[in-house]
Amino acid sequence: MSIELMLNAANLAFVGFARAWGQHDGHIFVLMVIVVAACEVAVGLGIVISLFRNRESVNVEDVSLLKW
Amino acid sequence: VTAQAFFFYLAAALAVLSALGMVLNVRNTVAAAMSLVVTMIALAVVYVVLEAHLVAALQIMVYAGAIVVVFLFVVMLLNLRSDAFSASRQRLLKAAGAALALGVTASFLSLIPGSLPAVQELPEGFGGYRAVGIELFTRFVLAFEVSSLLLLAAMVGAVVLAKRRID
Numbered sequence: 403m404s405i406e407l408m409l410n411a412a413n414l415a416f417v418g419f420a421r422a423w424g425q426h427d428g429h430i431f432v433l434m435v436i437v438v439a440a441c442e443v444a445v446g447l448g449i450v451i452s453l454f455r456n457r458e459s460v461n462v463e464d465v466s467l468l469k470w
Numbered sequence: 471v472t473a474q475a476f477f478f479y480l481a482a483a484l485a486v487l488s489a490l491g492m493v494l495n496v497r498n499t500v501a502a503a504m505s506l507v508v509t510m511i512a513l514a515v516v517y518v519v520l521e522a523h524l525v526a527a528l529q530i531m532v533y534a535g536a537i538v539v540v541f542l543f544v545v546m547l548l549n550l551r552s553d554a555f556s557a558s559r560q561r562l563l564k565a566a567g568a569a570l571a572l573g574v575t576a577s578f579l580s581l582i583p584g585s586l587p588a589v590q591e592l593p594e595g596f597g598g599y600r601a602v603g604i605e606l607f608t609r610f611v612l613a614f615e616v617s618s619l620l621l622l623a624a625m626v627g628a629v630v631l632a633k634r635r636i637d
Binding site for chain 2: 403404406407410413414417418420421424426427429430432433434436437438439440441442443444445447448449450451452454
């Protein structure tokens with residue numbers, strides 16, 4: 403959820419600059435950021451669900467199989 | 471103050487407060503998600519003030535309507551106890567994060583004055599679906615198509631990940 407918050411901060415900056423320059427590029431970029439955020443939420447929460455199913459935990463400390 | 475400035479400051483203050491409420495609320499994840507909804511809607515109001523009407527509508531539909539619902543869905547599906555998160559363990563990380571945020575804010579504030587262009591006169595229909603759509607389907611059509619591929623890949627990936635057993 404915090405990632406969403408950070409992406410929204412970037413979106414706000416893009417919209418503000420688009421307003422300041424009077425160009426639409428910032429709006430397009432915001433649309434792309436929204437698309438990426440939606441994808442990231444879907445995949446991330448899928449990972450969390452499968453992790454919870456396998457480990458009965460959502461603590462990142464318990465998921466160290468790939469840790470070097 | 472004009473009505474525009476009034477709504478801008480109101481929505482901006484609401485967005486900042488509800489964002490803080492979300493980040494600081496580690497005990498109750500559902501309440502944090504609700505704070506996130508309030509943040510999204512306040513940001514949509516800010517977008518409307520900034521003449522980005524299409525982006526504001528998409529913000530409400532995609533973020534407040536879809537993304538947060540997925541968050542709530544997963545939170546309720548996992549049904550975590552409130553003591554599942556051990557607080558007060560990573561004080562160093564928290565301090566580093568706070569210092570980083572303050573530093574970035576300070577450098578931003580020192581950069582902003584004098585570097586912004588004069589506010590342009592906006593063309594008719596700026597930020598509406600027509601103007602943004604024409605841009606999106608002419609100059610940025612490649613990015614649009616790539617984003618559709620990305621959405622498809624994410625959809626397939628999420629289904630595969632959440633599937634109980636791969637046949």
